[in-house]
Amino acid sequence: MTAKDVDSGPAIPPAVESAWGLRERPPRGPRPGLNAPAIVEAAVRVADADGLAAVSMSRVAKELGAATMALYRHIASKDDLLLLMVDLGYGPSPEPAAPEHDWRAGLTRWAWAEHAVLRRRPWLLHVPITGPPITPRQLGWLEAGLRCLDDTPLPEGEKMSVLLLITGYVRNEATLTNQIAEGSRAAGVEPDEMMPAYGQMVGRLIDPARFPALHRVLRSGALGQSDDPEDEFAFGLDRILDGIEALIRRRAA
Template identity: 75%
Template structure:
C-alpha cells in the first residue's frame, strides 16, 4: 500500500509525480537541457531499437550524451523509468467511443487499439506489472474502456471486471504472438510453416487409440496451415464479448 501523510493523504511516489508533471525538479549541473520527458523518450528509443533488455541507465545516458549519474537527478531509479516508459509506450488512449456506438462495438475498438499498441511495441509485455495503472495515459485507457459500458445494466464493479478480463486477454494474445515470432526467428522456420511442421511431428508421435480427440483434429486438417493471428484474436474477443452480452441481458432481467 502507498504511504500516507499525517492527514491520511497518500504520498505520491516520485515516478507518479513525474508522470503527472507534479514534481518540481529544476535542471542542475552541466546538463540544463535535460528533462524527464527527454530521458523517457530516449529510453523508449532504445527499447524500440534493441528491446527492453537493452534499457539501462547507462545506455540511456549514452543515448543522451550525458553521464549516467546525471539521469538520477531527474529519474530516481530504473523502476521509475520503466513505469514512465510504459505510459509513453502505450501512447494515447483511443478516445471515448463515437456517439451512437453500442457497448460491444466500443469495446471491440478499444481492445483492437490495445492489441495494436502491444504489437507495435512488444517490449511493453516484458515490463513487470507491479500494480494497477496509475499513470496519465494508462488511466486514460481505463476511462475510455469504462465509457464504452456507459448505459449498460452492469454494476460499476462489473464494468471494471470486464476491462480486467478484456485487457488480460489482449495481453495474453499479444504475448503468445510475440513469443511465436521470437521462436520463428530463433529456429529459422517461417511463421506460416510452424503449425504445419508441428502437425506433422504430432502425427508421427501419437497413437489414435490413446489420443482420439487429437487424432480427429489432425484428420480434419486443422494443423495443415497456420492460422492468421488476427483471426484467432477476433475469435477469442468475440467469445468474451458474447459472455459480457449474456451478463448484460441477465442484469436487464
C-alpha cells in the same frame, strides 16, 4: 501545481508525481535540456530499437550524450524509468466511439487499439506489472474503456472486471503471438510454416487410440494450415464479448 496541492492520502511515489507533472523541477544545471520526459523518450527509443533488455541508465545516458549520474537527478531508479516508459509507450487512449456505436463496438475498438500497441511495441509485455494503472495515459485507457460501458446496467465494479478480463486477454494473446514469432525465428522457420510442421510432427508421435480427440483434429486438417494471428485474436475477443453480452442481458432483466 505541486505534490502539496494533492489531497492528503497515501504517499505518491516520485515517479508517479513526475508522470503527472507534480514534482518540482530540479535546479538548472550544466545540462538544462536534460529532464525526465527527454530521458523517458530516449529510453523508449532504445526499447523500440533493441528491446527492453537493452535499456539501462548508462545506455540511455549514452543516447542523450549525458553522464549516467546526471539522469538520476531526474529519475531516481530503473524501476521509475520503466513505469514512465510504459506510460509513454502506450500512448494516448483511443478516441471515444461514435455516438451510434454500442458498448460492444466500443470495447472491440478499445481492445484492438491495445492489441495494436502491443504488436508495435512488444517490449511492453516484458515490463513487470507491479500494481494497477496509476499514470496519466494508463488511466486514460481505463477511462476510455469504462465509457464504453456507460449505457449498460452493469454495476461499476463489474465494469472494472470487464476491462480487466479484456485487457488480460489482449496481453495474453500478444505475449503468445510474440513468443511464437520469436521461437520460429530462432528455429529458422517462417511463422506461417510452424503450424503445418507441428501438425506433421504430432501426427508421427501420437497413437490414435490414446489421443482420439487430437487424432480427429489432425484428420480434419486443422493443424495442417497456418493460422492468421489476427483471426485468432478476433475469435477469442468475440467469445469474451458474447459472455459479457449475456451478463448485460441478465443484469437488465
